[in-house]
Structure formats: C-alpha cells, structure tokens
Amino acid sequence: MPRVRLDVAYDGTDFSGWAVQPTRRTVAGVLLEALGRLFGADTAFGMVVAGRTDAGVHATGQVCHIELPADAWETTAPTLLRRLAALLPGDVRVHAATEVPDTFDARFSATFRRYHYRVTDAVHGAEPLRRHDTLAWPRRLDPALLNAAAAGLVGEHDFAAFCRRKDNATTVRAINRLEWDRDADGVLVATVQADAFCQAMVRSLVGAMLHVGDGRRPPEWPGSLLRLTARSSEVTVAPAHGLTLVAVGYPAADEFAARAEATRRIRTLSS
Structure with a gap:
C-alpha cells in the first residue's frame, strides 16, 4: 500500500470544514468521494490531514496523505491529477x-503551518472578487499597532x-x-506561523489584534491574556472567511518518523 501525499x-465558502460529517458537505468528504469513484x-484510504x-x-x-493499492497507484499515477480534476467540484483542486x-x-511529521488572514479597512469594503477571502473591517487599522500587538504573542x-480547549489536549504552542503587512492593493495581511495551532486559535489571535489595530485596546493587551489558563470571553473570534492555510512544512525524508514521534508527545511550557 504505497503512501501518497x-x-x-479549496475555497472553504460552501464547506462545513475539512473533516467528514455524515449530513454535511466537507472537503474530505468530497475528496474521498472522488477517490472512491477512481479506486x-x-x-480504505486512511486519509490523514495536516490541519x-x-x-x-x-x-x-493543505496537505494530506492516503494509502492506495500498489497496482492502482502504478497505473493511475501519471494521470491522477487530470482524473481528479474531472471528478472534483470547482472549489477543490489537487495540485x-x-x-x-x-x-x-501529514499531521505529525509537519514542522509548521502557515496561515494568512486578509482584512480590508477600505470605506467601500472588500472588492467583489475577493469578498469570500477578505474581511471588511469598519474602522481604520494602523499596521504599526497591529505589529506591536503581534510582537507580544510570538514565542x-x-x-x-x-483556544477552544479539548479534554487531555495541551494549549501550549510556539x-x-x-x-502584518499592507499589500499594494491596500489589504492588510496577517502572516501567522507556528508548529501547530489549536482550534480557533488563529482567528482568536486576529480578533484580539484587530481591536488593537483600530485603537480600542492597547498594544500590550493581547499578550497580557497569555497569563490566563482558560479561554477569555473578551476575545472576539474573527470570521472564518478571511483565513487561508497557505503552507505546511516538513523536514527531510529521513526525519519524518522522528518528527512524528516528537509531535505526539504532550507538550508543557519550557522553564
């Protein structure tokens, strides 16, 4: 059973997330349906996703891995992308x-996940062709304030x-x-990279920083919340549509197993 990365x-607008749900349209569900039609x-594809x-x-x-029967992989590998393109809906592509x-x-061997969050503070709102991946913010944002808030969260x-806490799961992350940078088109883009993220973490960080960027909170406020041991009710979770997973990093092939073993360990804060 060869393992295939x-x-x-995907455009997440019309999906109920990645994970398969019996009565909802999800990215994994659509992808597995297409693979099932091919193979x-x-x-049993044993699909595992990075995030x-x-x-x-x-x-x-996004990155996931599956396992395929050897003969099926050998015969379809040269044409797999073209076949999937014909079977998948337009809002999902396999590159x-x-x-x-x-x-x-795909999950445990990863060394980092990188996200972008797009926000426009233009008075007319998001451009029509980018409305599905750009948040329209009603107040003017100061990039210097946004970056001052960001500095207190690195590390x-x-x-x-x-984070939305899960039983027996750590919320320690690095x-x-x-x-934050303002693009040539005036859109503010947050780049957030860590070894891993817990649920809603990136959007919560963005939500907190936006309240600093528009002057309603001081720059040190997001960092001050790190002393808390439970989710803060003061933090607003930014809307999902502004967020895009842009990259997942991996070590050299001979380090896959060691990285996966290290990732599986429950982490606590270093002294």
Whole structure:
C-alpha cells in the first residue's frame, strides 16, 4: 500500500470544514468521494490531514496523505491529477500527488503551518472578487499597532485564552512568525506561523489584534491574556472567511518518523 501525499487547495465558502460529517458537505468528504469513484468505494484510504480547517476557512497549501493499492497507484499515477480534476467540484483542486515513505505523516511529521488572514479597512469594503477571502473591517487599522500587538504573542506560550480547549489536549504552542503587512492593493495581511495551532486559535489571535489595530485596546493587551489558563470571553473570534492555510512544512525524508514521534508527545511550557 504505497503512501501518497496530496497537495490540496479549496475555497472553504460552501464547506462545513475539512473533516467528514455524515449530513454535511466537507472537503474530505468530497475528496474521498472522488477517490472512491477512481479506486472503488470500498477502498480504505486512511486519509490523514495536516490541519482540520473549520467551516468557511480556505486553503492553498493543505496537505494530506492516503494509502492506495500498489497496482492502482502504478497505473493511475501519471494521470491522477487530470482524473481528479474531472471528478472534483470547482472549489477543490489537487495540485500534486507524490509517493512518500510510509514514515511520512501529514499531521505529525509537519514542522509548521502557515496561515494568512486578509482584512480590508477600505470605506467601500472588500472588492467583489475577493469578498469570500477578505474581511471588511469598519474602522481604520494602523499596521504599526497591529505589529506591536503581534510582537507580544510570538514565542512559546500557553494560548489557553485563545483556544477552544479539548479534554487531555495541551494549549501550549510556539509561534515563530506573526506579522502584518499592507499589500499594494491596500489589504492588510496577517502572516501567522507556528508548529501547530489549536482550534480557533488563529482567528482568536486576529480578533484580539484587530481591536488593537483600530485603537480600542492597547498594544500590550493581547499578550497580557497569555497569563490566563482558560479561554477569555473578551476575545472576539474573527470570521472564518478571511483565513487561508497557505503552507505546511516538513523536514527531510529521513526525519519524518522522528518528527512524528516528537509531535505526539504532550507538550508543557519550557522553564
């Protein structure tokens, strides 16, 4: 059963997130349906994804892996992308399908996930062709204030104030990049990169920073919430449609297994 890495992009507007749900349209559900039509509905693909995006969140750099019968992979590999393009709806594309070692794990072997969040503070709102991936903010935003707020969130912290807690799961994460830039078209783009994120974390961070960027909170406020041990009711979760998963990073092939083993360990804050 060769293991195959799929690089996937999707417009999350009409999806109820990534994970399969019996009565809802999801990215994984649509993708598995197309694979089933190619390889047989009874094929167990063992799909594992790098990050389960929420309803409405987009991706240009999502990664998952599947396992295929050897003979099926050998015969379909040269034409798989074209066949999937014919079967998948227009809001999902598979950009690459690559055989990888069986030590590769799309989720646990990842070294980082990188997201972009797009916000416009133009008085006329988001441009029509970008309305599905850009949040319209009703107040003027100051990039200097946004970046001052971001500076207090970089590093390894317990992000409990910004996460939806799950039983027996840690909220300790390490953000190694968090910055805002205003594009040539005037849109503000937040780049957020960490080894991993807990549910709603990126949108909660953005929501907190936006309240600094428009002057309603001081720059040190988001960082001050890191001392909390439970989700903060003061933090507004930014809408899903502004968020896009743009990249997932992996180590060299001979480090896949070691990285996966390290990721599976429950992490606590370093002293």
